[in-house]
Amino acid sequence: MHSAAHYCSAAFIEELMQAHAPERGIRVHEVSPLPLDNSASILVVLTAGQTNRPVGHFGLRVTFEADGQLLTRDMVLKLKPPGREVSAMLTSLAQACGGELAAVYPAYAARTGFFHTHQRELQVYAEHGAAALMPTIWGLHHDQAHDVHAILMEYLADVELLNSVMAPEHWTDEHLRATLVQLAEWHAAHLQPGHSRTVWPDQPSEEYMQALAPLWEALLGNAATHFPELYGPAHVADLQQAIGAIPEYWAELAAHPKTLVHNDLNPRNTCFRRTSLGLQLCAYDWELATYHVPQYDVVELLSFVLDADRYHLRPVYLEFYRQHLHALTGLFPNAEEFNHIAGLAALDFGLHRLGMYMMAHTVSPYPFLPRVVQSYFNTLSQLQPLRSQAQVAQAS
Incomplete structure (x- = not known):
C-alpha cells in the first residue's frame, strides 16, 4: 500500500491529469502542499481512525505544462476510503449507541447508502463533471484491485x-x-x-x-x-x-x-x-x-x-x-x-x-x-x- 506522499507526488498527479485530458499533453513539474481543513468531511474524519490506508483531502499547488503553456493551479486531492470501510465505521457507531439499533444495524450495513460511496462520487464526476454547479475536476482514479479511489479537483478559494x-x-x-x-x-x-x-x-x-x-x-x-x-x-x-x-x-x-x-x-x-x-x-x-x-x-x-x-x-x-x-x-x-x-x-x-x-x-x-x-x-x-x-x- 502506498503512502499519502506517493499519491501527492508529481508523477501520480500527472497520471491523473493526463488520463483526464489526454489531448492536452500535460506534464507536471512541481507539486507542493497547501494547508487544508479536513474537519468538514464527516465520513473522512470518522473513517480515517479505522483504516491504515491514506484517506482524506490534501491541498496541493501544482505547476504543470499543458498545451505548451506553463500554469500553476491550487488543487485538492481527495483519497476516498472504500465504501465497505465507511460501512464498517458506521456499524461501529451503531453498536456504540447500544439498544435496538446496535442489534439491528449490522444486517443493513451495506444498504444504508454508504457501501458504494467510493464508486458513486467518481461516476458522477466522470459523467457530469463539466456542469456549472460542479467544482473543476482535474483527474479521477479508480483502482478497484488496490482500493485506490482518488479525485483531483479545484482548491475552492x-x-x-x-x-x-x-x-x-x-x-x-x-x-x-x-x-x-x-x-x-x-x-x-x-x-x-x-x-x-x-x-x-x-x-x-x-x-x-x-x-x-x-x-x-x-x-x-x-x-x-x-x-x-x-x-x-x-x-x-x-x-x-x-x-x-x-x-x-x-x-x-x-x-x-x-x-x-x-x-x-x-x-x-x-x-x-x-x-x-x-x-x-x-x-x-x-x-x-x-x-x-x-x-x-x-x-x-x-x-x-x-x-x-x-x-x-x-x-x-x-x-x-x-x-x-x-x-x-x-x-x-x-x-x-x-x-x-x-x-x-x-x-x-x-x-x-x-x-x-x-x-x-x-x-x-x-x-x-x-x-x-x-x-x-x-x-x-x-x-x-x-x-x-x-x-x-x-x-x-
Missing part, C-alpha cells in the same frame, strides 16, 4: 459560504434564490419521467424503504432515547406513522418523475462563486447522489438553512423553485400537488438521512444538528404529508 453549516443566517435571499434556480436547471436536465432507471442498489424505492423498515424503527428509537428534547412523543409518533405508511406514500412517489439528486445538499457541501453573471452555486461531495423526486434536495437544503425566524419563507422558496422547474419542464403545474410530493420526500429524508445523522450525533455530537432537526419537523408541520396519507388510508 475566493468563494462565499464555504463550510457555512454553523452560520445559516449568512445564506441570504440572494444565495437561496440563486441556488434554487440552478438546482431547477440541474434537476430538469436529469429528469426521468415516471420510473427512473436503477443505477445503484441502494436507490430509494418502495421495496427499498419497506425492506429497511426495521432499521428506520431502530434509528428513530435511538434518536428518541438519546435526544427526547428533539424527538418528543408527537414527533416520534409522526415518524412511526410514516414508517407504517411507506407502501402508500411510495406508491405516490413511484409515479412521479425522478432526477439525479445530490442527497447531501447542505452548507457542508456547497459554496458560491461570485461571477459577472451573479452567484454560481458549487456543490461537491456527491458520494451519496441518487435518484429521487427533485423536491428532495430542496427539502434538505431548507431544513439546514432556515431557522425559526425564516420558517415562514419555506413555502415561498418551494414555490419559487417549482415555478422555475415547471418553466423548464412543463411537468409541475400544480403547486398543491408539488408541495404534497415535497412532503413525501421529507418523510424519506427524516427516516433515512436524519436518522443516520442522529446515530452519529449520539457518539460524536454535531453542533448544527439540533436546529436542523427542529427545522425539519417544521417542514412536516407545514407540508402535512401524514395527514394526506391518513386520508389515503381512509379512502382505501
Whole structure:
C-alpha cells in the first residue's frame, strides 16, 4: 500500500491529469502542499481512525505544462476510503449507541447508502463533471484491485459560504434564490419521467424503504432515547406513522418523475462563486447522489438553512423553485400537488438521512444538528404529508 506522499507526488498527479485530458499533453513539474481543513468531511474524519490506508483531502499547488503553456493551479486531492470501510465505521457507531439499533444495524450495513460511496462520487464526476454547479475536476482514479479511489479537483478559494453549516443566517435571499434556480436547471436536465432507471442498489424505492423498515424503527428509537428534547412523543409518533405508511406514500412517489439528486445538499457541501453573471452555486461531495423526486434536495437544503425566524419563507422558496422547474419542464403545474410530493420526500429524508445523522450525533455530537432537526419537523408541520396519507388510508 502506498503512502499519502506517493499519491501527492508529481508523477501520480500527472497520471491523473493526463488520463483526464489526454489531448492536452500535460506534464507536471512541481507539486507542493497547501494547508487544508479536513474537519468538514464527516465520513473522512470518522473513517480515517479505522483504516491504515491514506484517506482524506490534501491541498496541493501544482505547476504543470499543458498545451505548451506553463500554469500553476491550487488543487485538492481527495483519497476516498472504500465504501465497505465507511460501512464498517458506521456499524461501529451503531453498536456504540447500544439498544435496538446496535442489534439491528449490522444486517443493513451495506444498504444504508454508504457501501458504494467510493464508486458513486467518481461516476458522477466522470459523467457530469463539466456542469456549472460542479467544482473543476482535474483527474479521477479508480483502482478497484488496490482500493485506490482518488479525485483531483479545484482548491475552492475566493468563494462565499464555504463550510457555512454553523452560520445559516449568512445564506441570504440572494444565495437561496440563486441556488434554487440552478438546482431547477440541474434537476430538469436529469429528469426521468415516471420510473427512473436503477443505477445503484441502494436507490430509494418502495421495496427499498419497506425492506429497511426495521432499521428506520431502530434509528428513530435511538434518536428518541438519546435526544427526547428533539424527538418528543408527537414527533416520534409522526415518524412511526410514516414508517407504517411507506407502501402508500411510495406508491405516490413511484409515479412521479425522478432526477439525479445530490442527497447531501447542505452548507457542508456547497459554496458560491461570485461571477459577472451573479452567484454560481458549487456543490461537491456527491458520494451519496441518487435518484429521487427533485423536491428532495430542496427539502434538505431548507431544513439546514432556515431557522425559526425564516420558517415562514419555506413555502415561498418551494414555490419559487417549482415555478422555475415547471418553466423548464412543463411537468409541475400544480403547486398543491408539488408541495404534497415535497412532503413525501421529507418523510424519506427524516427516516433515512436524519436518522443516520442522529446515530452519529449520539457518539460524536454535531453542533448544527439540533436546529436542523427542529427545522425539519417544521417542514412536516407545514407540508402535512401524514395527514394526506391518513386520508389515503381512509379512502382505501
